Amino acid sequence: PDVSAAWAQEVRELAAEQNAVILAHNYQAPMIQDVADHVGDSLALSRLAAATDAETIIFAGVHFMAETAKILSPDKRVIIPTAAAGCSLADTIDADQLRAWKAEHPGAAVIAYVNTTAEVKAESDICCTSSNAVEVVESVPPDTEILFLPDMFLGAHVRRQTGRSNIHTWLGECHVHADISPSDLVGAMTRNPDAELYVHPECGCSTSALWMASSGEFPADRTHILSTGGMLDAARSTSSQTVLVATEIGMLHQLRKANPGTDFRAVNPQASCRFMKMITPELMLQALRTGRDEVQVEPAIAAHARAAVERMIAIGK
Ligand code: 13P
């Protein structure tokens, strides 16, 4: 008997009985992605969480994402298969550290990447994700100072894209993306000189990728800095035979499904997020059977955090 088919059927039946929607991030294991109702990047999943009619959201992703779903849908039950699925990037700043940073820059606008806790979002003016960070920064008047947190590589990317020098960046990083290094990138490009290149802006190699593109070492028209959702859009229409992908390797599953004719290769095949992979098939089933772990956000914190997330969602509508 096909164990995975039986597992998927049980998951789907339990979800239907409870009027639950299953949302999965692009970095989830392939089995989890395939059983979900929707797979997407953090912005798409936030929008889906805000719009769903389901009573329960089963969030297959990391804790800050499930928390964002709860912030947007406070009357819904939001379950994460394990609350232990954290994020090393979100852990680089807490609310006390942010309050101290704000005190050093009175009047600055605080832009928080969604990879932050609810308490940090509550101290922020507006959130952003990797797919809208540039637009969010551009929504702030040019003469207003910006505190951008917590990812320094994404911060460097928005500084480059907007040409603004009044952006202060928190020195946080995602251990998975920071480990996709310039030497991994050069090695992959040397082995695949005709390939196209997709780089997530959280990567340690994103600055080198752009530098190589601007110096002509690698063709600029084949170098793209993209969020996970942006990578999927690009994959659907690419005519390249090979695409080198610099992000967490769970992404390859959706890219290969989107365009089976192209060979998508990881720049660093070890780039796997252990927090994302904590959502196992067993825990998914347990979440549906037992309702563990339900995500709660203190109402006053949620109200402030919601304002920051909703300002982001309104941009680009
Ligand atoms: P996006 O889904 O916004 O591209 O984010 C990537 C990420 O690292 C989430 O953990």
Ligand code: SF4
């Ligand atoms: Fe956090 Fe990095 Fe994992 Fe994304 S890949 S959840 S940023 S640790």
